[in-house]
Amino acid sequence: MHPDKRIRILLADDEPNILQFLELGLLGEGYDVHTAQDGEEALQAAREFKPHVAILDVMMPEKSGFEVCKSLKESGDKIAVIMLTAKDEVTDRIRGLTLGADDYMAKPFSFDELLARIQARLRNQFPDLLGAVTYGPFRIDDRKNEIMYMERVLELSPTEYDLLKFLVINHGAVLGKTTILDKVWSYDFGGENNIVEVYIRSLREKLGDKEHRLIRTLRGVGYRVDLP
Known part of the structure; x- marks a missing residue:
């Protein structure tokens, strides 16, 4: 879709x-x-x-x-x-x-x-x-719990899948760590918010986003996905 x-x-x-x-x-x-x-x-x-x-x-x-x-x-x-x-x-x-x-x-x-x-x-x-949804180079298929990037299936953990899906669906919007924790880890998350940084780093590695052009960091504000 x-x-x-x-x-x-x-x-x-x-x-x-x-x-x-x-x-x-x-x-x-x-x-x-x-x-x-x-x-x-x-x-x-x-x-x-x-x-x-x-x-x-x-x-x-x-x-x-x-x-x-x-x-x-x-x-x-x-x-x-x-x-x-x-x-x-x-x-x-x-x-x-x-x-x-x-x-x-x-x-x-x-x-x-x-x-x-x-x-x-x-x-x-x-x-x-409930078929696959295409956003730029991404294709999200909830039926398979699968995300493709540039025609390549990404090997993602369940949390990585939820995080990347949330970022891509809201592409262009700046998403703060608190918002990400609430939406991806749920409101009762009791850990440290640097867990977001850890997962963002992992996603960048899997996307080959070494220069952070796809998942951008806006210091003191949050993250934003920019689609070509």
């Missing part, structure tokens, strides 16, 4: 902090994201944006997440719906699933769990979207 055909995700929640947190996280994972703060806005966005996945808060103004879910499923468009709620009540879950929701998550939840739920829906409903 070429990056201009990225997986599209619609986020609908009337809590700005949650909306911003999820949007930034999903953008960082390489998804194309559109947000809405009420049910009517969500439906309008769905008609124009044509998302593959809709993540809907149950309690929204104008139209509830339940109403939006029902409309989306009746539209005839192929879409996976994940419902979010502030309370984990069986009656709410049953109602959402009865209206066609594909999954259900109670707040608070971990971002990693949400990613796993999104991937599960995509594998189930849009398996063709």
